Amino acid sequence: MFRVAIVGRPNVGKSSLFNRIIGKRKAIVEDIPGVTRDRVVAKTEWLGVPFEVVDTGGYIEGDEDKFAPYIRKQIEKELDLSDLFIFVVDGKEGLTPTDKDIAKILHKTKKPVLVAVNKIDDPSHEDRIYEFYELGFDKVFPVSSIQKYGVGDLLDEVVKHIPDYEVEAAKEEIKQEKKEKDEVIKVAIVGKPNAGKSSLLNAILGEERAVVSNIPGTTRDVIDTLFEWNGHKFLFLDTAGLRKKSKVDYGIEFFSVGRTLEALKRADVVVHVIDAKEGATEQDTKIAHLIQKYSKPAIIVINKIDTLPQRKEVLNRIKNQVRERLYFLPYAPIVLTSAKQKRGIKQLLQEIVEVYNQAWKRVGTGQLNRALQQILSLRQPPAYRGKPLKIYYATQLEGKPPCFLMFVNYPEGFKEHYVRFLENNLREILGFEKAPIKLIFRGRDRE
Structure with missing residues (x-):
């Protein structure tokens, strides 16, 4: 073009x-x-x-x-x-x-x-x-x-x-893009400044597409970049790093944070980049809470592993630290990368595809309710106001992430700890281990 x-x-x-x-x-x-x-x-x-x-x-x-x-x-x-x-x-x-x-x-x-x-x-x-x-x-x-x-x-x-031939070629290209638009996986790369987001994007693309420096806050615009790998099409949204509010002056960085949030909302999959030397910090926790808030499928990337001693116990220690700090994203797989050495890039792309597929997955009503009965046989819901809680049946709603409507007798009786128990077991049984799921409880005539 x-x-x-x-x-x-x-x-x-x-x-x-x-x-x-x-x-x-x-x-x-x-x-x-x-x-x-x-x-x-x-x-x-x-x-x-x-x-x-x-x-x-x-x-x-x-x-x-x-x-x-x-x-x-x-x-x-x-x-x-x-x-x-x-x-x-x-x-x-x-x-x-x-x-x-x-x-x-x-x-x-x-x-x-x-x-x-x-x-x-x-x-x-x-x-x-x-x-x-x-x-x-x-x-x-x-x-x-x-x-x-x-x-x-x-x-x-x-x-x-x-030239006329450029015009015709461009029109054909636009037609093709419109046709393929729904097949593109939108990926937001988020994280605090200087975690290596732009370097990671450049390692994926194989070219220096975004400005890369070691000065925190380099990337201010959200840059949409199309990329194809193994027959899969991705639209990468490389975003400005999210800083603590106290460190964001009104003006350019204020707009950058807003753009990052917009990219996160648009994304099919969020890649949360964490600096291996620092581990998961308080600011990383806040970013992860945003991912949880918007129920986004996510991958946690621990970048710059080339800066650590290459021993198994060291790498396991940083993975455990990140997992413990971001415990509320249990479904998000962790990938170790070195953008500088282009290590872990293939695994990251594979995980993006897998996470995306799980986020779009649908299960039949029969399969869902059989899984639900299996879970209830492990642990019945607790009593509510002296009465047993009942789940009559469930169905999956349209859209992503996977959302299941539960018909129950007392919706208000299902507290967070039991809801988490249901979510974790449904993920494991139905093959949603790497995707967030949402449960909605709706009342039905009580027996």
Whole structure:
């Protein structure tokens, strides 16, 4: 698909323009230089012509920003991958030396470049664009991504550069994607900052797709990445790390936490990444409680095992610590990985497929009720107000995770400890060992 990259120095409005082009707030937008660090990719169309648009991290000259080397690396990758560049500059601030440096890089690509002079919020300010012709590009457009001004003219020019054969191929690709949409396993990668989530995603994909550094809080956007393995299709949602509320200032990290929660809600399977050196911390416990709250199928990944002594007792000790701390997710399998050494990646993918399959599994009413009778023979429900509790029969409801409706005489009498007993045994007997299940109790005429 024809690929259009939005480039420019920080705080010129690249992400605002990106969001305007795709028609929704996907990239995080905040009036802080250097907000966008990762490349964020989306598919859109204009005048019926589909294309791919990329929001890149702001170009920063030198190393005055700790993320500058990583951001430049991402932009350099787009120089080869993209077919056309929208070079965003600031119409209020005017031409800067950094703009000229970026222009030199873009001229070397020999690819089409459209200059978008942003922040022209009033047509009377259009004369501000003329100094930007000094950059050496023929096509210079006054735009305001906030006011929507001039964006249509810019996109008219973009689609003129897309060959007919690219358009037809893209339309076929979109048709195929729509057909396969329901077959994709959506996976949210969550965890506290610097647990190795982006490194793990990159190890899975086999390429450096998300910015990776050892600076906590690097990933701010949720980056959706399609991936295929062994005939299975995955949509990975690499998310910003969840910090303690006391450490999250209102602003960019506030939005990142919100995005992480949205990704968690969307996901079919959640991969909770924990740092092997730290083990499960208080913050990991809070994240796991969110997984439990939304009844999400999950896999606990203990990452960075290459930082530990490679002895069985050491690895077992960290697994036991994590399991004990996150005891309320007994169904979540634990996978040991080293993103750096690409260890455990195949097992993780296998577990994602297995967990997903169990979360979608359905059992017949007869099979369910036979399992229920087997469980009741092990341990009857306790009495409630001096009367025996009864479970008459059960049925599985539609949807995921697996949800079972229990018809009983006193719904309020089934307390948490007995409900957990039922859940654990139903999981074991019916083959839901790696999936959460929900039980709903409904009253029936009492005998």
